[in-house]
Amino acid sequence: MEQREETIVIFPFMAQGHIIPALALALQVEQMGYKITLVNTPLNIRNLKSSLPPASTINLLELPFNSSDHCGLLPESENTDVLPYPLIVNLLHASLSLRPTFHNLLSGLVRGGAPPLCIIADIFLGWTVEVAHELGLFHAFFSGAGGFGLACYTSMWLHLPHRKTDSVEFTLPDFQESGKFHITQLSATVLTADGTDPWSKFQHGNIPFWGESDGFLFNTVEELDKTGLNYFRRKFGVSVWPVGPILTSAGHTVSTGQETKFSLERYVEWLDEKPAKSVIYVSFGTQNTISASQMTQLAKALEGCEQYFIWVVRPPLGFDINAEFQAEEWLPEGFIQRNEESKRGLVVVKWAPQVEILSHGSVGVFLSHCGWNSVLESLSRGVPLIGWPMAAEQFYNVKFLEEEVRVCLEVARGTVFEVRCADIEEKIRLVMGEGDRGKEIRRRACEVKDMIKDAIRVKEGFKGSSVKAMEDFLNAALLVKEKTRVAGL
Numbered sequence: 175m176e177q178r179e180e181t182i183v184i185f186p187f188m189a190q191g192h193i194i195p196a197l198a199l200a201l202q203v204e205q206m207g208y209k210i211t212l213v214n215t216p217l218n219i220r221n222l223k224s225s226l227p228p229a230s231t232i233n234l235l236e237l238p239f240n241s242s243d244h245c246g247l248l249p250e251s252e253n254t255d256v257l258p259y260p261l262i263v264n265l266l267h268a269s270l271s272l273r274p275t276f277h278n279l280l281s282g283l284v285r286g287g288a289p290p291l292c293i294i295a296d297i298f299l300g301w302t303v304e305v306a307h308e309l310g311l312f313h314a315f316f317s318g319a320g321g322f323g324l325a326c327y328t329s330m331w332l333h334l335p336h337r338k339t340d341s342v343e344f345t346l347p348d349f350q351e352s353g354k355f356h357i358t359q360l361s362a363t364v365l366t367a368d369g370t371d372p373w374s375k376f377q378h379g380n381i382p383f384w385g386e387s388d389g390f391l392f393n394t395v396e397e398l399d400k401t402g403l404n405y406f407r408r409k410f411g412v413s414v415w416p417v418g419p420i421l422t423s424a425g426h427t428v429s430t431g432q433e434t435k436f437s438l439e440r441y442v443e444w445l446d447e448k449p450a451k452s453v454i455y456v457s458f459g460t461q462n463t464i465s466a467s468q469m470t471q472l473a474k475a476l477e478g479c480e481q482y483f484i485w486v487v488r489p490p491l492g493f494d495i496n497a498e499f500q501a502e503e504w505l506p507e508g509f510i511q512r513n514e515e516s517k518r519g520l521v522v523v524k525w526a527p528q529v530e531i532l533s534h535g536s537v538g539v540f541l542s543h544c545g546w547n548s549v550l551e552s553l554s555r556g557v558p559l560i561g562w563p564m565a566a567e568q569f570y571n572v573k574f575l576e577e578e579v580r581v582c583l584e585v586a587r588g589t590v591f592e593v594r595c596a597d598i599e600e601k602i603r604l605v606m607g608e609g610d611r612g613k614e615i616r617r618r619a620c621e622v623k624d625m626i627k628d629a630i631r632v633k634e635g636f637k638g639s640s641v642k643a644m645e646d647f648l649n650a651a652l653l654v655k656e657k658t659r660v661a662g663l
Contacts, residue, residue, distance in 0.1 A: 180291035180652075181209040181283075184316070185276070187296040188218055188265060189254040190460045191545055195318035195393050196296070197222065198420045200232055206648075211290070213279065215239035215272075217252040237275045244268040255460055256496060259565060263363070263372045266298060266380075277305045284309050292651040294391065297324070300383030307386070310658055312651040314415075315384060316391045320546045321402025321416070322574040323567035324392075325349055328409075330364050331377040337368070349405050352570075353577065358587050359569040388654070389413035391647060393420045393546065395629040396639045398579065398622065413650065415643040419550040419626055422529060436520070438527055441484070442534070444520060448482050451538035451616075454602060455531050455557075457486040458543040462564040465589050466490040466504050473505050475598035476519060481606060482536075483519040486526045491589050499523045532557055539605050541585070544571040553581060556623035558615045560601050562586045581619045 182203055186196030193214070200210045211233045212222065219236045226232055241251040246264035254262050283289060292312035295302035297319075306313035317324055329335075329346040335355075336344055342357045357365070363373045384390070389412045392403060396416045407414050436444075445453065454476065458464065464472070469490050476483045489497050490504055501510050501521070513519035528548070531537060532555050540552045541560040545568055552559055559582040561572035575582035585601040586593045605612050629640040637645075 178207045178209070180655075181211055181288065183211045183213060183280070183290045183293050185213045185293065185295045185299060185302060186316075187269065187298040188215055188252055189262075191254075191547060192296055192298070192318055193218060193222070194422060195420050195547055196316060197225065198422045199294070199316060199391075199393075199417075201227070201230065202420060204230060204232060208291070209233070211235055213237060213276065215252045217250060235279060237272050237279070239268075239272065241265075241268065244271070258495065259461070263376060266376050267372065269299060270301060273301050273305060276302065277308070280305060280309055280311065284311075291655055297384070298380060300380040303383050303387045312654045313387050314389045314391050314647065314651075315387050316393070318393050318420075318546060319567050320394045320549070320571060320574070321392055321399040321406065322352070322578070323402065323546060323571040325402040325405035326352055326355075326570035326573075327567040328381060329405075330360070331367075331374065332381060334364070334367055334369065334374075336360060336365070348409060351401055353573075355573075358591070359563075359573065361565045361569065361588070362590075363565075385410040385412060387412055388650065389415060389647065392416045393418040393550065395419065395626055396643070397625050397629065401578070402574075413647075415647040417640050417644045417647065419554050419630070419640075421547075421550055421554065436522065438530060441520075441527060441531060444517070445531070445534040445536040447517065448536040450535050451606070452482050453534075453536045454479075454481050454483040454539050454541055454606070455528075455537050456483060456541040457526065457528060457548070458488070458562065458564060459545050459548060460525075462543045463488045463490055463495055463589075464562075464564075466492070468586070468589065468593050469504050470506065471593050471595045472598060473509050474595035475602065477506075477509070477513070478595055479599045479602045481602060483513075484522065484526065484531060485519065486522050486524070488524055496524075539602070541602075544568045544575065544582070546571060549575065550626075553619060553622045554626045556620045558582065558605055558619040560585050560605055564588055579618065579622060581615060581622055583615065
């Protein structure tokens with residue numbers, strides 16, 4: 175690998191769902207010979223230090239941030255993991271305060287004679303484009319979300335179309351090809367938004383910056399996600415580079431300070447004992463949880479369908495998501511002990527090694543909130559999904575995966591509506607069973623796995639679409655740097 179002199183600065187938003195793909199991107203670009211500087215607040219930098227591979231030379235830089243200085247944030251609230259969902263908007267607004275120190279950091283690099291090749295910033299840090307361009311630096315936004323999901327999310331916030339009709343169904347005025355939406359596919363923040371609420375104010379201040387950037391990097395694949403990617407090309411008139419899947423490898427995770435009940439060897443040993451494609455993996459990510467009554471119904475369904483399962487649980491809605499899990503209060507009596515003794519299921523509190531679990535041949539389906547990181551981790555291993563979206567663009571991801579890609583069945587929406595164990599059982603049996611629908615979903619998941627492999631393949635003169643997109647992005651940044659250098663002579 176040729177070591178280059180150029181430095182790339184990467185600045186993710188302060189959330190695990192954003193930091194994880196940003197770090198994976200940093201590690202990938204580092205392997206291409208570029209120097210990487212990853213910027214974030216002190217608490218997140220501390221976690222990242224323990225997550226870097228020993229051989230990595232990624233430079234981690236802190237931006238001072240005291241959450242106690244900001245209205246609506248508790249001490250050491252530097253990451254959405256420790257915040258209940260209604261308070262996340264406060265962290266979004268507080269992130270605007272990082273602009274002066276980020277400007278000082280970049281200007282110091284420029285004055286020191288080592289201007290970065292480019293700035294790659296999170297989509298929630300729109301103001302970074304102004305900072306970069308003030309200093310003559312190439313800038314790109316990085317979206318850990320897929321093209322279709324983010325396109326719907328963007329259009330929803332810009333237009334609030336559900337407020338302009340009396341119908342429970344509606345379409346997006348600037349993204350008609352996405353089809354019809356039902357009001358139950360809206361997160362609580364969008365559903366209650368009126369344009370003057372904190373979420374609307376943030377989105378309307380942030381999204382317009384996207385058209386000022388030199389382009390978008392997407393953690394997705396062109397062949398899979400063309401409809402959504404074309405929305406951004408048309409809407410914002412900027413270059414779009416789909417460079418996914420950008421994923422952490424098995425055996426490497428970002429530290430969250432959480433511990434798992436079992437060692438990795440214990441998971442592998444348990445899975446090794448199970449037949450191929452016989453295990454349901456259930457997880458709703460680091461930020462989401464379901465209601466207590468939904469949790470009870472899900473537990474009954476997992477026992478009722480008589481499939482093997484691994485379930486990552488967190489305290490239900492209305493309780494501190496980081497508090498101790500009270501199994502006897504929120505699950506059927508004896509549920510954990512009964513399933514562990516029979517080797518039918520493992521219940522794990524807060525965290526499990528998801529990549530390793532999904533990589534195991536015994537896993538047959540992923541019951542997921544369908545955050546895009548989880549979707550890519552699942553589909554890149556040929557594992558179909560059962561969707562239970564909760565927030566953000568997850569509802570649109572499920573719509574996309576079920577209606578267009580045909581690798582998913584939706585089982586529930588959000589945490590407001592009650593679910594019945596019989597309905598969950600039905601969807602599990604359908605996806606894992608021998609009926610035509612289940613076989614088709616599994617076949618499509620394998621096709622998408624191959625599609626993703628092709629996108630990142632380099633072999634005998636062949637370069638996949640994501641490989642070419644990454645090269646195009648880096649060449650665009652290098653071209654701007656060269657033009658700047660010549661103009662300065």
